[in-house]
Amino acid sequence: MTELLSRKDRERQAKRQDILKAARVVFAEKGLHAATLDEIAEKAEFAKGTLYTYFENKEDLFVSMLEQEILDFHEELKLVLSRDLPPAEILSQLVRAMMTAFDQNMDLMRLLSQERSALATCRGGDQMEARFLPHFHRLNAAVASLVRRGIAQGAFHRIDPERTATAVFNLCHGAAMSSYLNSKKVDSPGEAAFITALLLQGIATGR
Amino acid sequence: MTELLSRKDRERQAKRQDILKAARVVFAEKGLHAATLDEIAEKAEFAKGTLYTYFENKEDLFVSMLEQEILDFHEELKLVLSRDLPPAEILSQLVRAMMTAFDQNMDLMRLLSQERSALATCRGGDQMEARFLPHFHRLNAAVASLVRRGIAQGAFHRIDPERTATAVFNLCHGAAMSSYLNSKKVDSPGEAAFITALLLQGIATGR
Amino acid sequence: MTELLSRKDRERQAKRQDILKAARVVFAEKGLHAATLDEIAEKAEFAKGTLYTYFENKEDLFVSMLEQEILDFHEELKLVLSRDLPPAEILSQLVRAMMTAFDQNMDLMRLLSQERSALATCRGGDQMEARFLPHFHRLNAAVASLVRRGIAQGAFHRIDPERTATAVFNLCHGAAMSSYLNSKKVDSPGEAAFITALLLQGIATGR
Amino acid sequence: MTELLSRKDRERQAKRQDILKAARVVFAEKGLHAATLDEIAEKAEFAKGTLYTYFENKEDLFVSMLEQEILDFHEELKLVLSRDLPPAEILSQLVRAMMTAFDQNMDLMRLLSQERSALATCRGGDQMEARFLPHFHRLNAAVASLVRRGIAQGAFHRIDPERTATAVFNLCHGAAMSSYLNSKKVDSPGEAAFITALLLQGIATGR
DNA sequence: AATGAATGAGATTTCATTCAT
DNA sequence: TATGAATGAAATCTCATTCAT
Numbered sequence: 087m088t089e090l091l092s093r094k095d096r097e098r099q100a101k102r103q104d105i106l107k108a109a110r111v112v113f114a115e116k117g118l119h120a121a122t123l124d125e126i127a128e129k130a131e132f133a134k135g136t137l138y139t140y141f142e143n144k145e146d147l148f149v150s151m152l153e154q155e156i157l158d159f160h161e162e163l164k165l166v167l168s169r170d171l172p173p174a175e176i177l178s179q180l181v182r183a184m185m186t187a188f189d190q191n192m193d194l195m196r197l198l199s200q201e202r203s204a205l206a207t208c209r210g211g212d213q214m215e216a217r218f219l220p221h222f223h224r225l226n227a228a229v230a231s232l233v234r235r236g237i238a239q240g241a242f243h244r245i246d247p248e249r250t251a252t253a254v255f256n257l258c259h260g261a262a263m264s265s266y267l268n269s270k271k272v273d274s275p276g277e278a279a280f281i282t283a284l285l286l287q288g289i290a291t292g293r
Numbered sequence: 294m295t296e297l298l299s300r301k302d303r304e305r306q307a308k309r310q311d312i313l314k315a316a317r318v319v320f321a322e323k324g325l326h327a328a329t330l331d332e333i334a335e336k337a338e339f340a341k342g343t344l345y346t347y348f349e350n351k352e353d354l355f356v357s358m359l360e361q362e363i364l365d366f367h368e369e370l371k372l373v374l375s376r377d378l379p380p381a382e383i384l385s386q387l388v389r390a391m392m393t394a395f396d397q398n399m400d401l402m403r404l405l406s407q408e409r410s411a412l413a414t415c416r417g418g419d420q421m422e423a424r425f426l427p428h429f430h431r432l433n434a435a436v437a438s439l440v441r442r443g444i445a446q447g448a449f450h451r452i453d454p455e456r457t458a459t460a461v462f463n464l465c466h467g468a469a470m471s472s473y474l475n476s477k478k479v480d481s482p483g484e485a486a487f488i489t490a491l492l493l494q495g496i497a498t499g500r
Numbered sequence: 501m502t503e504l505l506s507r508k509d510r511e512r513q514a515k516r517q518d519i520l521k522a523a524r525v526v527f528a529e530k531g532l533h534a535a536t537l538d539e540i541a542e543k544a545e546f547a548k549g550t551l552y553t554y555f556e557n558k559e560d561l562f563v564s565m566l567e568q569e570i571l572d573f574h575e576e577l578k579l580v581l582s583r584d585l586p587p588a589e590i591l592s593q594l595v596r597a598m599m600t601a602f603d604q605n606m607d608l609m610r611l612l613s614q615e616r617s618a619l620a621t622c623r624g625g626d627q628m629e630a631r632f633l634p635h636f637h638r639l640n641a642a643v644a645s646l647v648r649r650g651i652a653q654g655a656f657h658r659i660d661p662e663r664t665a666t667a668v669f670n671l672c673h674g675a676a677m678s679s680y681l682n683s684k685k686v687d688s689p690g691e692a693a694f695i696t697a698l699l700l701q702g703i704a705t706g707r
Numbered sequence: 708m709t710e711l712l713s714r715k716d717r718e719r720q721a722k723r724q725d726i727l728k729a730a731r732v733v734f735a736e737k738g739l740h741a742a743t744l745d746e747i748a749e750k751a752e753f754a755k756g757t758l759y760t761y762f763e764n765k766e767d768l769f770v771s772m773l774e775q776e777i778l779d780f781h782e783e784l785k786l787v788l789s790r791d792l793p794p795a796e797i798l799s800q801l802v803r804a805m806m807t808a809f810d811q812n813m814d815l816m817r818l819l820s821q822e823r824s825a826l827a828t829c830r831g832g833d834q835m836e837a838r839f840l841p842h843f844h845r846l847n848a849a850v851a852s853l854v855r856r857g858i859a860q861g862a863f864h865r866i867d868p869e870r871t872a873t874a875v876f877n878l879c880h881g882a883a884m885s886s887y888l889n890s891k892k893v894d895s896p897g898e899a900a901f902i903t904a905l906l907l908q909g910i911a912t913g914r
Numbered sequence: 915a916a917t918g919a920a921t922g923a924g925a926t927t928t929c930a931t932t933c934a935t
Numbered sequence: 936t937a938t939g940a941a942t943g944a945a946a947t948c949t950c951a952t953t954c955a956t
Contacts, residue, residue: 133938256467288495340921547942670881702909754917
């Protein structure tokens with residue numbers, strides 16, 4: 087029972103997507119503040135005023151764009167998480183997928199950590215936060231449930247699943263960021279292998 | 294018994310510190326961009342123009358302030374790193390110290406990750422980056438040398454020391470950020486224990 | 501019967517002219533530097549920001565305004581120069597026309613000599629200079645060709661045409677300036693007669 | 708009956724001269740407005756505040772400096788004007804002297820025409836004007852009296868002496884300015900010869 | 915007399931947002 | 936719905952001038 091949209095609505099959606107695409111490019115390059123609606127409008131091939139018929143204001147445009155990206159990211163991870171493999175193997179593939187995604191979208195990931203809390207201080211910052219947190223929570227919950235499965239199967243220690251999920255995210259995100267800021271070419275597979283090993287075995291020898 | 298600085302110079306230093314202190318508060322609350330010199334000047338109880346006799350411009354003030362904070366942070370960690378204890382124990386204490394520091398200075402840590410790369414795009418961003426990277430590298434190197442010591446003593450696997458150092462930082466910073474953004478009261482000791490365990494043993498049971 | 505410009509474009513041109521007119525008055529009264537965009541905007545009955553949709557910045561506005569005036573001045577002189585009269589008579593009329601023009605636009609002529617070289621030191625001064633010099637050269641060349649004609653016809657000595665053209669300009673401009681600065685009401689016809697006589701006969705009796 | 712100054716007064720005068728000398732350099736390079744007291748103070752090797760014990764304010768410093776220069780200029784011309792030679796010859800030497808002076812002090816001459824009227828609009832502009840005009844009038848009067856002498860001796864036509872004096876000044880000043888603005892190396896002797904010839908014989912052949 | 919830190923008014927410029935067409 | 940001209944608040948930075956030492 088798919089929702090069918092009228093031609094008008096479909097065209098409107100398409101234009102909205104065009105604007106989001108232009109916004110992505112400009113925001114990624116300049117950041118939330120330095121990006122101007124003039125530039126986005128020009129890139130989207132609309133007049134500046136037109137943007138306001140699709141988005142409330144600059145911040146709404148920004149957040150809408152980021153939201154879209156997070157959703158896409160989530161979709162990619164869901165693919166991996168749903169595979170029928172041993173938890174440790176899924177975790178390994180998950181880390182690889184995350185690193186790849188961060189790597190390919192580093193500009194946006196940077197934006198995310200850059201502006202996410204900055205938005206909180208802005209006008210209507212609370213709403214912004216409210217729009218983001220659910221996405222993050224769902225992402226985290228998905229990974230946490232993988233950990234829970236691993237524990238249930240005896241593959242993982244009885245470790246806090248939520249914190250572990252967060253740790254996975256932080257390790258991947260942080261590694262990508264560090265490489266990026268050091269202007270090193272990111273060795274994604276290498277980083278992923280390292281992180282996976284660290285996560286699974288830790289660093290202690292047990293002696 | 295030589296005076297190192299003349300009275301005038303000492304007073305000037307003290308005033309400079311006052312301005313940095315005011316800047317810290319305002320920047321932490323508002324972020325680099327939303328903070329205004331008007332507000333900083335008012336809080337520092339100086340005229341706006343006076344700030345320009347101490348700092349080149351807004352960004353210089355911002356970076357000077359952050360630099361100071363990083364240096365302080367580094368000092369704290371050095372204390373821990375120099376203790377005469379088994380590497381695993383030092384690592385454990387290090388994680389606790391980091392978590393505490395992040396916890397108590399979350400506003401600034403947020404700033405750091407927020408604006409660090411934002412600065413890169415700004416006017417003179419390269420200089421900014423150049424002013425920060427050394428501090429980060431030194432920090433990372435200090436932790437890496439602890440890992441190296443652990444490996445030499447047979448306490449740690451032959452794991453990449455630099456990447457491990459980065460991982461420690463990312464896990465702590467990320468955990469603090471996550472708690473902060475979730476508006477959860479940060480359970481520092483709990484987080485620290487979790488991270489230490491994760492780092493040392495990993496999550497896999499080996500089965 | 502094609503419309504050369506759309507209604508919108510025509511209106512925009514008209515508004516641009518309004519701004520230039522207001523700028524002329526304010527700049528003439530205050531000079532480039534002391535004039536403020538606030539005052540110009542108010543006089544033009546536009547918001548300050550609006551000026552920036554018509555001109556790049558203050559200097560562009562200033563130079564655009566002066567350029568317009570020079571062009572108008574040149575047009576007036578061309579009328580005289582193209583008359584079918586003996587060279588000496590044309591010269592006489594030219595001097596009168598110059599004096600009248602300087603007289604009626606003393607405020608601007610003052611500006612011109614005031615700021616012309618001042619602009620050279622400013623940001624983008626070279627461009628400014630580049631925008632002005634051609635106008636001056638064309639003006640000078642037009643008068644020089646009159647002198648050349650006079651020489652060819654045997655009416656004038658074999659005197660350097662370019663220098664003579666410059667001398668004509670300098671005598672008129674200087675006389676107008678001198679009167680102006682002495683706050684004397686300028687006796688244009690009297691000055692013109694004097695300058696013409698000086699130019700044609702010189703002051704020496706030949707004895 | 709020379710006025711003797713105490714050592715203190717002499718030292719004060721010397722310092723005043725040092726400041727004027729520094730001011731000359733900076734004003735000539737930057738113009739009245741763009742020049743800063745900071746730069747002048749530094750060049751004079753005094754603290755900024757010290758300038759205010761010697762001059763009322765920036766404008767006073769500026770005008771004082773220019774006044775000094777005009778006086779020096781006047782002295783040079785007086786030497787020529789007092790020579791015991793035929794008027795036409797004196798005029799010729801005068802033109803040469805003027806051209807040389809303008810040539811060597813073009814930066815200042817430019818300043819003079821640039822800022823003289825600009826000052827009129829400034830705060831206390833009238834006083835400024837009042838300080839300059841007498842110098843100009845005396846200069847003009849000195850040349851006019853030469854013309855009068857020439858007329859009395861039958862060497863010159865019965866031409867308006869004041870206007871003629873002004874014309875001499877304008878021709879020299881204008882020629883120097885024109886060369887300067889065209890960035891041409893000024894051919895002072897050539898210009899002087901041209902101007903002298905123009906002044907004495909005019910351009911008409913009499914046919 | 916000399917200093918130079920402090921001041922704060924004031925200028926230019928940017929840009930998100932509005933609104934008449 | 937689309938436009939883009941107009942707006943004007945706001946922000947950074949400069950610098951002549953003052954004044955306590």
